[in-house]
Amino acid sequence: YRKHINIPFICNVRFDTSQEVFELLKEAGCGGVQLGLETANEQMRNRLLAKNLKQERIFATAGLLHRIGLRFLTTSMINLPGETLEQAIETVKLNVIIKPNRIRVGQLMPIPSLPIVKYAKEEGYLDPDFGVDQFNDSNKSYLKTPYPEEFFLLTQYAAILELFPSWQSWIFSLIRRKKRVGWLMRFGTLYNFYSEYRWFRFSVFCGLRFFFNV
Numbered sequence: 001y002r003k004h005i006n007i008p009f010i011c012n013v014r015f016d017t018s019q020e021v022f023e024l025l026k027e028a029g030c031g032g033v034q035l036g037l038e039t040a041n042e043q044m045r046n047r048l049l050a051k052n053l054k055q056e057r058i059f060a061t062a063g064l065l066h067r068i069g070l071r072f073l074t075t076s077m078i079n080l081p082g083e084t085l086e087q088a089i090e091t092v093k094l095n096v097i098i099k100p101n102r103i104r105v106g107q108l109m110p111i112p113s114l115p116i117v118k119y120a121k122e123e124g125y126l127d128p129d130f131g132v133d134q135f136n137d138s139n140k141s142y143l144k145t146p147y148p149e150e151f152f153l154l155t156q157y158a159a160i161l162e163l164f165p166s167w168q169s170w171i172f173s174l175i176r177r178k179k180r181v182g183w184l185m186r187f188g189t190l191y192n193f194y195s196e197y198r199w200f201r202f203s204v205f206c207g208l209r210f211f212f213n214v
Contacts, residue, residue: 001028010034015053015061022070032071032199040094041087044080048116062098073102073199078151080108081125085147089172092158096165102199105158107151110142149178156185159192
């Protein structure tokens with residue numbers, strides 16, 4: 001691929017992808033891999049989301065990616081059915097511990113065809129008649145929860161901890177107290193844009209090659 005095509009790319013993979021595949025991706029010129037961590041709660045991850053992924057594998061894969069120098073991004077979901085605020089905070093903490101190049105945290109988007117949405121409706125976390133036409137805000141808590149404001153703030157502040165992991169105690173304290181700090185939220189928004197640019201950025205030459213070949 002690198003010899004005949006050599007167009008930069010990013011791909012989605014699982015945490016249980018083999019070392020051989022990661023090394024081949026690195027050799028091919030992969031600019032980074034995106035992995036679904038989803039939640040720090042292993043029971044929710046494997047029972048509700050059917051990820052079949054143990055915590056040990058998350059740590060092992062993160063360590064491997066750091067060793068071979070392959071950038072990685074993690075995606076996580078909060079506001080899962082029945083999730084507590086402290087469980088959601090643990091998810092962000094796990095992201096910070098494994099030190100990805102980019103942390104994305106968002107609230108569960110209840111796409112009607114998903115098994116977890118069926119479960120949420122059966123257990124009363126989502127209205128039975130909820131449909132895809134009701135999506136209007138990606139930051140909104142669609143599932144019934146005691147923590148709508150806290151979950152919103154967690155999605156706004158989480159990426160800042162990529163840059164300042166030592167701010168965890170302060171950030172989590174603000175979230176628990178439902179504090180919207182204007183300058184911090186503006187900084188979080190700007191940093192999110194910058195971090196996305198940094199994640200997808202390639203050299204000008206590679207970017208032009210990519211543009212003209214797709």
